[in-house]
Amino acid sequence: MSWHRKHLLDIESLSAEEITTVLDTAREFKAVGERDIKKVPALQGKTIVNFFVEPSTRTRVSFELSAKRLSADIINFAADASSFKKGESLKDTARTLEALNADIIVIRHKAAGAPHFLARFLNAHVVNAGDGAHEHPTQALLDIFTIREKKGAIEGLNVTILGDILYSRVARSNIWALRKLGANVTLCGPSTLVPRVFEQMGCRVTYDLDEALASADIINLLRIQHERQRKTMFP
Structure with missing residues (x-):
């Protein structure tokens, strides 16, 4: 199938077919990074803004590198050195970026739902690069891509996710993607960080590490998401 969505906001709303379409397309573009000339004109003439309000190394650099390899113009927005730091609202800042003819806005924000909020009024395409403890769809797509490359298929695999599930946006996106593609997901960690409410997402929850593995x-x-914890969560 073809990709018809304007934005990439989460994994929860995607179908298994849409996820597979992204993975199949990524496989084709992976070859670009293995060539001597690592560049194709797929996004030539387009402008992408990395609107990162939270710190990032791997995600921001990955988006920047990908944009350049697809021949897009890339702008890295530094929130701490902008009017955003002086109190300008998220909405006004995003509209300013769009007024400068940004075609795609990649946003990372500490507030869950920030990308969905921007998508309601921007004409530009919005890509979620992590919103609070909600979701991190592009990281999940990369994780699933890697698993599929190593294992050949996702359906029927037993996947165990260990650690801080409660505050991890990556965990939520991975759970949605893995379950949609037919994997069995087990969650394990301290009971304060792996509440049984995750069983509603179709996961198995255990606090026995040997059993989980x-x-x-x-x-x-x-890892432990210290930046989102307001108190110690270890029993």
């Missing part, structure tokens, strides 16, 4: 085909280990 026993039948795992893939292990996804997450």
